[in-house]
Amino acid sequence: DAGVIQSPRHEVTEMGQEVTLRCKPISGHDYLFWYRQTMMRGLELLIYFNNNVPIDDSGMPEDRFSAKMPNASFSTLKIQPSEPRDSAVYFCASSSRDRGTEAFFGQGTRLTVV
Amino acid sequence: AQSVTQLGSHVSVSEGALVLLRCNYSSSVPPYLFWYVQYPNQGLQLLLKYTTGATLVKGINGFEAEFKKSETSFHLTKPSAHMSDAAEYFCAVSPSGGSYIPTFGRGTSLIVHP
Numbered sequence: 001d002a003g004v005i006q007s008p009r010h011e012v013t014e015m016g017q018e019v020t021l022r023c024k025p026i027s028g029h030d031y032l033f034w035y036r037q038t039m040m041r042g043l044e045l046l047i048y049f050n051n052n053v054p055i056d057d058s059g060m061p062e063d064r065f066s067a068k069m070p071n072a073s074f075s076t077l078k079i080q081p082s083e084p085r086d087s088a089v090y091f092c093a094s095s096s097r098d099r100g101t102e103a104f105f106g107q108g109t110r111l112t113v114v
Numbered sequence: 115a116q117s118v119t120q121l122g123s124h125v126s127v128s129e130g131a132l133v134l135l136r137c138n139y140s141s142s143v144p145p146y147l148f149w150y151v152q153y154p155n156q157g158l159q160l161l162l163k164y165t166t167g168a169t170l171v172k173g174i175n176g177f178e179a180e181f182k183k184s185e186t187s188f189h190l191t192k193p194s195a196h197m198s199d200a201a202e203y204f205c206a207v208s209p210s211g212g213s214y215i216p217t218f219g220r221g222t223s224l225i226v227h228p
Contacts, residue, residue: 004157031214042218042219042220042221043158043218043220043221045215048215056215091157091158093157093158095214102148102150102163102216103158103206103216104160105157105158105159106157107156107157108155108157110155
């Protein structure tokens, strides 16, 4: 398996624009997590899905953020409109239901909003 | 509820010296514990994990960690640091029952001096 695949790796956008980050989890994994990493706040859990259903989105910072998982092999995180403070590295991770199984992380998307 | 505390945001050692990265956790149920490593511009990858059984667990690259329930600790050690060990290290805890959500510490940056 190729692991968790995220695209794009880097994104530079202007304030006010819509940004869509994409994630393909490992086949067979039924949990998918979106994290945001910044120097100030560390690694923050934004939202997670179980069997394609959003379970907890309490970490999503504002209504400008939304996430979807239309099927088991694809998820998106959308920011609309984007703001400079959204600049961060966004990670997608997936895991299986077996207890104790670790989360597998993608390479991340480095987002810069100017 | 669960939480992770990593003591020291930065740890500096000389090449060949002992590496000790500290992690304390709190969990209302028996925990599963993980250490991840993050190299620059990459995602997190698993170093080692404790689920059940032997409390001393060995991971990749010569790292090991010991689960001490009485101290609620899961410190990471390596007998002899190598320059290539310079990275960010994250401790994480996941409950063995109930909701499977890993909680990450803030991370410790390991600096290795020649």
